[in-house]
Amino acid sequence: MAKKIAVLAGDGIGPEIVAEAVKVLSFLNTDMALGLSFETALVGGAAYDAFGTPLPQQTLNLCKNAEAVLLGAVGGPKWEALPHAVRPERGLLSIRSELNLFSNLRPAILYPQLVGASTLKPEVVSGLDIMIVRELTGGIYFGQPRGIRLLENGEQQGFNTLVYNESEIRRIAHSAFKTAQKRHKKLCSVDKANVLEVTELWRQVVTEVGKDYPDVQLSHMYVDNAAMQLVRAPKQFDVIVTTNMFGDILSDIAAMLTGSIGMLPSASLDANGKGMYEPIHGSAPDIAGQGIANPLATILSVAMLLRYTLNQPEAAERIEQAVNTALDAGARTPDIYSDGTTQVSTSGMGDAVLNAL
Amino acid sequence: MAKKIAVLAGDGIGPEIVAEAVKVLSFLNTDMALGLSFETALVGGAAYDAFGTPLPQQTLNLCKNAEAVLLGAVGGPKWEALPHAVRPERGLLSIRSELNLFSNLRPAILYPQLVGASTLKPEVVSGLDIMIVRELTGGIYFGQPRGIRLLENGEQQGFNTLVYNESEIRRIAHSAFKTAQKRHKKLCSVDKANVLEVTELWRQVVTEVGKDYPDVQLSHMYVDNAAMQLVRAPKQFDVIVTTNMFGDILSDIAAMLTGSIGMLPSASLDANGKGMYEPIHGSAPDIAGQGIANPLATILSVAMLLRYTLNQPEAAERIEQAVNTALDAGARTPDIYSDGTTQVSTSGMGDAVLNAL
């Protein structure tokens, strides 16, 4: 039986970059007899336009039945005025929640070929390799009650709830400690325990779970300080684990330290290693359809898919090495172009990786 | 009648840096006949040690009766194991709330003399001058319900509430637009309106208030993108307005872009211009008592006090210019020392500013 990969291109540059990633994965599928089949479906604004919802039932069914989901990006100005419940982002958030993808791995890696792209001084970021583990199905993103209500005095009030149960904290902590064990065995848990009770519980549970991982060095940091430290001395970090909202912010800071967010993949995993894989950048509607988007973040997301869901570390490494080779050869989409390198299109970059394979 | 200034030195390096700031303010008080009197009180860990509470009633009374509060810093490892309600930070949060100091102004300015201290490339940060306006008495910091409860299944659950009323958003928006009017007339409101209903309301109210300020150019940004943009191209910002929690994080990023958080003051204001003034850095217990802390952030907080509460812009500028002169003359505490400058102590820096006056 073929293993099904759900391919959701989404909006904006999504279709262009996903096409290159599928090209690469298809090649390996044949070359290494991985036994994969691909099935596409609509999500986000594209799904809303066709079906009036950002996550049609058939797309959700496909995701549930597939081994893994490969996603491009969702959203764009076209859908910004829509009501909350049918906005493209809701499609993404619903997949995360419906598939129980609670563990979001966001590596921030600086490619030596691109050290000049960072706005930080080379000595501060060269060799940067951080992994952010973000809790993805809880916290203030999904907490109830939430909404906007009318008070008796006639004014409106907006409210959201930040909530975590012990078990939610425990499972993301285990995921983070295990990730740290495979890396440099340092885990920093980020919270705001001096102000927020829910992160007081967070700190307590992460500390408890840490007793199962005596080989991992655990530290705790307040979120404001962590944001500072990412700018001041990012290489002090190995793995960071944090809540959904803090993870959204910190992972974007970490990504921007590299100067090339067009290069960074992500994995969102459930308890059994099933996952959704997507670039961390958005749908970039301003450059959509021009063939200039960087497909490497999506191609590297395929490498994560091979590693985390399909248990094919060798195939994952082949992709990562091919990306390196393409960069060494000087291939650059416009976002990472610099003097002395060769500008290529979206599909040109896909081809460069394919050639290197 | 003398105008009373409440002086709360707090913990760690608090007493040392506040002493220098009071030295500077006392000089101007005589020199310019400002008619100020000073009264000290305990806050934070020091107050807990003496009275069992981080904000004794007499300290709160003094703050309420004073024209303005000058604060050093609170907290330290000594008090970290205390229960939430009596932790040093609670003293600070209670003053903010009891005095209705809803508008927190946090400038991030890069001093040309210190451009090398930034971890960012000089061309990215030179001339940086951002003002962050953070809502300070609402949001998730103070929202009810909050706490940790035991669920029926035996596990603990932590919860906090992010809540804003229209009127709370409206007053901080006015404060931010007015601030922008006195600067470069650009205001960026930061929210997470694509996920959190409360910030959907935030965006709507800020937009409405903006109609009263047609001369100010208003934009909106999601918090994850704002964190990124602060690292990518911080000079695109003039004034940023945001919620309590997002402001805590973003103002620390902005501060760290300058590389010298020992230089940055802050003001927390009520509706009538009464305020608390403090450096943005913490109590730095590791260097307390050694006479090496940088007093300039606190001295510059005095300049803000003169400008915003006492309506003495001339006196404020005299301090700011004196700080510049001291830096030009090469005076540096260890945190900002570099080759070719002169290392001075905490009081040595205070004297350098005093001499320049």
Ligand SMILES: CC(C)[C@H](C(=O)O)[C@@H](O)C(=O)O
């Ligand atoms: C699009 C948005 C809902 C999403 C999030 O906030 O999680 C995005 O910023 C991300 O980080 O994947």
Ligand SMILES: CC(C)[C@H](C(=O)O)[C@@H](O)C(=O)O
């Ligand atoms: C000490 C702490 C409670 C405080 C806050 O989170 O507001 C501090 O980080 C600040 O920014 O003033």
